[in-house]
Amino acid sequence: MFFLLPFGNDRRTNRFPAITYSLIAVNALVFLWLLPLDHSSVMQSFGLIPIHPSMRSILTSMFVHADPLHLAWNMLFLWLFGPNVEDALGRLEFSIFYIGSGVAAGLLHMFVSLTYMPTAADIPMVGASGAIAGILGVFAIRFYKTRIKIFYYLGIFFYPLKWGVFTIPALIGLELWFFQQLIGGVLGIRYPESGGVAYWSHIGGMLFGAILAAALRMGLAGSQEYLITDAMDHLDHGSTHGAAGNLEAFLANDPNNAEAHGELARIYALHGDPARALPHFKRSIDLHLSNGDRHKAVGRFTEMRHYFPNTQLELRSQFQLARYLLEVDCPEPALQLFDEISFGHPGTPEAEMALMKAAELAVSLHDPSRAVVYYRRFLEQYPHSTYRAMVETALAGLQTE
DSSP, X not given: OEEEEEEEESOOOSSOOHHHHHHHHHHHXXXXXXXXXXXXXXXXXXXXXXTSOOHHHHHHHTTOOXXXXXXXXXXXXXXXXXXXXXXXXXXXXXXXHHHHHHHHXXXXXXXXXXXXXXXXXXXXXXXXXXXXXXXXXHHHHHXXXXXXXXXXXXXXXXXXXXXXXXEEEHHXXXXXXXXXXXXXXXXXXXXXXXXXXXXXXXXXXHHHHHHHHHHTTHHHHHHHHHHHHHHHHHHHTTOHHHHHHHHHXXXXXXXXXXXXXXXXXXXXXXXXXXXXXXXXHHHHXXXXXXXXXXXXXXXXXXXXXXXXXXXXXXXXXXXXXXHHHHHTTOHHHHHHHHHHHHHHSTTSHHHHHHHHHHHHHHHHXXXXXXXXXXXXXHHHHOTTOTTHHHHHHHHHHHHHO
């Protein structure tokens, strides 16, 4: 006896998969509701019979299962792959997609049955596997490098010879599953009297999911994500050149990713290459600021200054960082930035405001002599400022202390 049982993957979701778990619950409840009824009548009433098709039967067949094992196997695959696809598509879109996959699966099954297997066209088809196959199609495109965890067992009846767990990339595992369905479907056409598994519904569902994923360019989203994770893996193993290559490829398709610019800047900084590092540091900081991630912008700025102490940002970015540091009660670094702005960009509105802020910070840091220097510079450089009277009053107060 040999069997394989998938039981997990290394991919986490960003939110609770409410629709996936609801579908599992609905399928289980329908099975329990129909369990006391005559099995043959249930199949005839709710199954999809190709020779007598209807939209109602296509929809009802998706929620009916032949036996507990049939239900358990389908729900295992829905539980295993559904949450990630729901996460990628969104809850409403996933709900519509699930029904669409089931319909596509049913239509292909009907077409093949009526065209190539007319002697089996009166056999009812039930089960959620066609709709779930659509989920597998999306998963294979979007999460192709996700590793599926599989339990294997080899034994003579219940006497184990060997058992354990291995992992396999989703694309390889699901491709093997698809070709298994294709072989089964071809054999079904060759021997239609055998009945059994509705392989062509699986094929139809998976093709529907894969085509939709390709149309939505989900493969590109997946490849972009894996470029980042591969880059981090390279860094973890000390391969900075490999990480830089991954990040450069990532930024070629997503030039406005602040994290990628920051990580690439760090790599070039570690190699002592300011010509390459500094543009990425500055771009990362600007993008974080434009996205409202001021805390991250400060972190990248601090990192840039660690490697290249005398580096200056564009005036607007530097002023934003200084104001943020002031807001989060970091007076010393804020004062340093305001001081740099006042010296580096004289005559600008930002420099005018920076001198005032620097003086106020010096007062708050109990350094009145430094504040006096800032206020005097302000009066010398901006004699016609609208803030002149306020600065003169503050300066007079300090000089009388």
